[in-house]
Amino acid sequence: MATIELEKLVKRYGKVExxxxxxxxxxxxxxxxxxxxxxxxxxxxxRMIAGLEEISDGTLKIGSEVVNERExxxxxxxMVFQNYAIYPHMTVRQNIGFGLYTSKLDKAEKDKRxxxxxxxxxxxxxxxxxxxxxxxxxxxxxxxxxxMVRDPSAFLFDEPLSNLDAQLRAxxxxxxxxxxxxxxxxxxxxxxxxxxxxxxxxxxxxMKDGVILQVGTPSELYDAPVDVFTARFIGSPSMNLVxxxxxxxxxxxxxxxxxxxxxxxxxxxxxxxxxxxxxxTVTGTVSAVxxxxxxxxxxxxxxxxxxxxxxxxxxxxxxxxxxxxxxxxGDLYLFDASTERFLGRS
Amino acid sequence: xxxxxxxxHGKVRPGLIVTWTVLFIGGLIMVSPxxxxxxxxxxxxxxxxxxxxxxxxxxLANYIAVLADGRFMRxxxxxxxIAVIVTVSNCFFDSLVGYTLAKFEFRGRYFIFLAILSTLMxxxxxxxxxxxxxxxxxxxxxxxxxxxxxxxMTAFGTFLMKQFFETVPNDFIEAARVDGLNEFQIWWxxxxxxxxxxxxxLAIFTFLGNWTAFFWPLIVTTSKxxxxxxxxxxxxxxxxxxxxxxxxxxxxxxTLPTLLVFLxxxxxxxxxxxxxxxxx
Numbered sequence: 001m002a003t004i005e006l007e008k009l010v011k012r013y014g015k016v017e018x019x020x021x022x023x024x025x026x027x028x029x030x031x032x033x034x035x036x037x038x039x040x041x042x043x044x045x046x047r048m049i050a051g052l053e054e055i056s057d058g059t060l061k062i063g064s065e066v067v068n069e070r071e072x073x074x075x076x077x078x079m080v081f082q083n084y085a086i087y088p089h090m091t092v093r094q095n096i097g098f099g100l101y102t103s104k105l106d107k108a109e110k111d112k113r114x115x116x117x118x119x120x121x122x123x124x125x126x127x128x129x130x131x132x133x134x135x136x137x138x139x140x141x142x143x144x145x146x147x148m149v150r151d152p153s154a155f156l157f158d159e160p161l162s163n164l165d166a167q168l169r170a171x172x173x174x175x176x177x178x179x180x181x182x183x184x185x186x187x188x189x190x191x192x193x194x195x196x197x198x199x200x201x202x203x204x205x206x207m208k209d210g211v212i213l214q215v216g217t218p219s220e221l222y223d224a225p226v227d228v229f230t231a232r233f234i235g236s237p238s239m240n241l242v243x244x245x246x247x248x249x250x251x252x253x254x255x256x257x258x259x260x261x262x263x264x265x266x267x268x269x270x271x272x273x274x275x276x277x278x279x280x281t282v283t284g285t286v287s288a289v290x291x292x293x294x295x296x297x298x299x300x301x302x303x304x305x306x307x308x309x310x311x312x313x314x315x316x317x318x319x320x321x322x323x324x325x326x327x328x329x330g331d332l333y334l335f336d337a338s339t340e341r342f343l344g345r346s
Numbered sequence: 347x348x349x350x351x352x353x354x355h356g357k358v359r360p361g362l363i364v365t366w367t368v369l370f371i372g373g374l375i376m377v378s379p380x381x382x383x384x385x386x387x388x389x390x391x392x393x394x395x396x397x398x399x400x401x402x403x404x405x406l407a408n409y410i411a412v413l414a415d416g417r418f419m420r421x422x423x424x425x426x427x428i429a430v431i432v433t434v435s436n437c438f439f440d441s442l443v444g445y446t447l448a449k450f451e452f453r454g455r456y457f458i459f460l461a462i463l464s465t466l467m468x469x470x471x472x473x474x475x476x477x478x479x480x481x482x483x484x485x486x487x488x489x490x491x492x493x494x495x496x497x498x499m500t501a502f503g504t505f506l507m508k509q510f511f512e513t514v515p516n517d518f519i520e521a522a523r524v525d526g527l528n529e530f531q532i533w534w535x536x537x538x539x540x541x542x543x544x545x546x547x548l549a550i551f552t553f554l555g556n557w558t559a560f561f562w563p564l565i566v567t568t569s570k571x572x573x574x575x576x577x578x579x580x581x582x583x584x585x586x587x588x589x590x591x592x593x594x595x596x597x598x599x600x601t602l603p604t605l606l607v608f609l610x611x612x613x614x615x616x617x618x619x620x621x622x623x624x625x626x
Contacts, residue, residue: 051523051524071523072523072526073524073525078525079520081517082517084517085515085518085521087536087539089539089540099525
């Protein structure tokens with residue numbers, strides 16, 4: 001296991017800077033998730049850590065040693081790829097054992113590690129099968145197994161669950177998390193799926209346009225996002241945003257206000273009957289309804305904006321009807337309208 | 347026959363009959379020289395102008411005579427040795443260069459590829475003179491190396507392998523790189539097994555091409571000990587006042603390795619040809 005330090009790390013392709021001098025310190029045994037939209041530089045950063053991309057500027061340390069010039073194999077890291085990268089001409093056993101191809105371990109030790117990895121990942125019965133005979137989830141486990149047997153300083157995951165269906169993705173999320181809790185190996189995980197980030201990470205790194213916007217625990221990012229982008233990226237459905245202004249008791253909608261009022265759909269509650277409220281209220285026309293079972297999401301047209309609210313009661317609003325929703329005091333996120341920086345909760 | 351080839355009421359379409367007839371005649375035209383070759387090899391000298399396909403008195407005497415002739419076995423050995431070495435060389439070097447051109451980014455890569463590709467446009471007949479001059483100046487005339495060197499690596503093989511290596515996902519290669527393999531190991535252990543169909547096709551075509559090569563071996567060799575089978579058989583004809591039954595017997599034996607290659611690698615040939623869109 002090892003710490004990973006990124007100091008003013010830069011990646012340029014010609015004149016285009018895709019990673020713009022990022023700083024990050026990853027603790028020994030930590031599970032850090034890089035999240036951000038496509039093209040934000042998260043995968044490039046991971047590939048620089050792996051040694052698959054040259055570092056244009058800055059310093060990368062793994063376990064306190066500068067590794068900028070080291071080949072991937074000299075960094076003692078293992079990587080799991082989006083497309084699994086397990087070899088179709090090898091069996092599961094050979095694929096897992098391939099991680100030890102250049103290892104100087106004796107055959108008995110190699111076999112022991114392969115068996116152990118197979119056991120931990122539930123692949124014991126599949127060791128002699130070829131990848132073509134495996135499901136997507138099993139293939140991903142083989143890829144993880146190949147990384148595991150090497151006992152690396154750090155695991156790097158590059159969107160490993162993107163090719164799986166929703167159900168399998170949820171299952172594999174838990175499996176990877178459990179594996180980390182068991183092995184306690186430093187892990188860097190890249191995803192564009194904020195749910196994966198929220199559910200798996202010790203800390204989340206939010207990136208956009210090659211810079212880190214915020215680093216924090218999932219709850220820190222959820223409760224105190226640094227700006228509008230992070231606020232809308234973390235949490236599903238995305239945070240509602242409307243123009244407004246501050247008042248003595250909090251904030252109200254105002255078309256020419258100097259702040260942006262953010263409220264998460266799960267905090268904006270619609271009721272069958274409007275009750276008196278001392279919180280933030282919004283009234284709009286229902287444009288769409290999404291029943292989810294335990295609750296219903298309601299899309300409302302409010303002035304020129306569309307916002308999402310939640311109905312937790314046993315009534316389903318009709319499209320075209322007028323609905324009033326309210327958020328309790330303290331559930332609002334206030335942002336500067338011009339800089340979009342976070343001002344605080346209200 | 348598939349359902350699509352029949353009319354709905356079960357009768358064969360007239361167009362299909364024409365197709366089959368044309369294909370049958372075409373097949374007959376292609377097979378008939380082979381059939382006459384085997385037929386003639388079973389005839390005695392006085393029967394060879396009798397065009398009956400099945401000899402009146404078939405004999406294996408020609409085979410015994412040819413196999414007993416030390417020169418024939420020598421030529422057979424030469425052809426085998428040359429075809430095997432050139433095939434192995436092509437599989438190794440063409441795939442190595444193809445892999446490099448497909449998977450490594452470096453300055454001049456495209457230019458090198460075009461330069462290699464452009465040699466495909468020069469007919470062999472035009473290359474023979476420079477090859478001969480080169481062989482002459484380097485002392486390679488009348489040697490195994492002299493016969494083999496022009497074919498040790500080919501532009502066609504490089505092009506074919508490059509196209510196939512481009513289909514190998516980069517993740518496979520990068521995963522191996524992270525796992526600690528060097529670039530040669532990655533090519534050997536990861537990339538090459540993934541292009542087996544193309545490699546098989548290349549091996550088959552190279553082997554057959556070299557087994558039947560006549561023009562260059564005829565020019566570069568003067569010693570009878572270094573003749574390849576096609577060259578040897580042709581000289582056989584001149585020296586023996588065209589003993590057709592012997593030539594046909596030699597040719598029949600010469601087809602055996604070809605048949606063997608086809609039988610053993612049939613699966614790969616079909617797959618490789620389908621994948622590569624090649625023709626022999």
